[in-house]
Amino acid sequence: MDDPRRPSPDHLTQQWLSQLMLSHCAEQAIYLISRLRIPDLVESGVDTIEAMAAETNIPSRPLRTLLDALEGIGIFARHTDGRYINTPASALLSSDSLSAEAARARYYGSSQVWNAWTRFDESIRSGKPAFELANGRPFYESLREDDELRAAFSTYIARVSQKSDAAGARSLELADARTVVDVGGGYGSFLVQLLRANPQVHGVLYDLPEVTEDAKRLLPADLVDRITVVGGDMRHSVPAGADVYVLKSVLCDWPDAEAGKVLHSCAAAMTGDARLITIERIASSVNDTGYERLMNLQMLLLFGGGGLRPLSEMRDLLESAHLSLTSATEITGNQSVLISQLAPPPPSGATSR
Ligand SMILES: C[S@@+](CC[C@H](N)C(=O)[O-])C[C@H]1O[C@@H](n2cnc3c(N)ncnc32)[C@H](O)[C@@H]1O
The missing domain is CATH 1.10.10.10 (Winged helix-like DNA-binding domain superfamily/Winged helix DNA-binding domain)
Incomplete structure (x- = not known):
């Protein structure tokens, strides 16, 4: 009994x-x-x-x-x-x-994110991001209008990746690099680590204009001469002519079609042996914790997709933008570094189907 x-x-x-x-x-x-x-x-x-x-x-x-x-x-x-x-x-x-949690609290708890949950059901039926349904515009456009939410979000992102930024920057082999563009580089925390580890490199910090305006005030004084700050929309174009492009924790914000546009912009800016370094958490049905799976839900809420992708999907996305994956290495914090280059043109006479 x-x-x-x-x-x-x-x-x-x-x-x-x-x-x-x-x-x-x-x-x-x-x-x-x-x-x-x-x-x-x-x-x-x-x-x-x-x-x-x-x-x-x-x-x-x-x-x-x-x-x-x-x-x-x-x-x-x-x-x-x-x-x-x-x-x-x-x-x-x-x-x-200096932890990310105060900024995370102000971002997750904001009325815009909170309201998005009221449209979640409709969102997963229609495929439209709940955030956009609830607030009338996409997540990053809302940030443009709202200084408080933008500061909370960007501070959260900069802090949450602080540890992995240092480890990520050290893990990259950039001895031959002269110019690195950090696409969607936020406040520049990763680029700063990367420049400290590679004194010969000049950095370009590329993000939305309102974010780069904030970033200019936050870059360390001793690196200002080594960083060019450029505002723009990475779905349309990114600065051309660098030998290395970085996309760190960017593709997870976008459903496949939009992520494809970002990769196309990078491929269009790349020439010859230029390489694209993508740093993302890679989904693993075995290792993903409850936290990571709930984060995927949060991405679905905000962006209508994205989140962690398995390596096979990352490779397909890259290939859809004519980039071929040359290596994938797991670094700390479950993050992986994926290196890709422009795919060789098809042999002349080959037809595409
Ligand atoms: C998740 S954060 C990652 C920031 C940074 N790479 C890091 O790892 O800390 C995504 C970044 O993409 C930027 N972003 C979003 N939409 C963009 C666009 N259309 N063009 C350029 N940057 C954009 C955001 O402002 C934000 O800084």
Whole structure:
């Protein structure tokens, strides 16, 4: 007979499922305390509900419910006298933390991303990105209009890839390279690492004009002379004539047709022995964790596709833009470096079918 003091497996499953279905509460609570900078307040000694209520202009009752919920899941703790203290998790959400999490919270929890979920069902039926259905324009166009969301997104991207940027830059063999264009290079964090590892290289940081304007202010002073910043749309063209093109964590943002346009632009800019270095996480049905699979869902929400692709799909995409994959090497953080070059022209007289 069942021991009544021990929860049955069914009961545990039910609890787990119920908790999972409250994940949205956790996400919005994390978003709100990040925007209100509560971890910063706690750190600076504003650590009672009354003091925080006065500082944030939020009535103390709902503020207590908010912080209490977060304390329940390990974000914030309390002294016996009731004063709040930061836990390692809330410390990661403070504005002077160099982690990606504060920026991620402000990006995932934003009303635009949040609203997109209300159109998800329609999106997966129609193939149109839920983000676009909900907000009336594609993700990157929305960022153009919204400085706060753009800063949260770009900071998140720059920070989330900080570790892999350094490892990725070191893993590239660029002794023969003179000019490297980082296509969709964001705030330039990868290009900076790459230039530090390769003193002979001149870099071109290429991204949407509004992003490059922000990037110009953030590039390290000692590298400004070695970086040309160019704004444009990579689906139409990329700067020509470099010997190396980099696409890092870019193709995952685009469904196949749009990713194909980006690759076509790169191929059109490349000549002779120029190479394209694509750095992406490669999907593996065996190794992908729940986190990676949920990230694929997030990409579907924002872009209507993209996400992690298996190597065979990456090769097909490259080939569709007349690029042939010459090597694929796994580096740290489950990321792979794919090197491709312009495919040789078909032998004369060959017909394409
Ligand atoms: C996921 S982020 C990757 C940034 C950077 N490569 C990295 O790994 O940190 C994608 C980048 O593509 C840029 N992007 C999006 N659409 C673009 C377009 N049409 N033309 C140029 N850049 C674009 C975004 O602004 C963003 O910086």
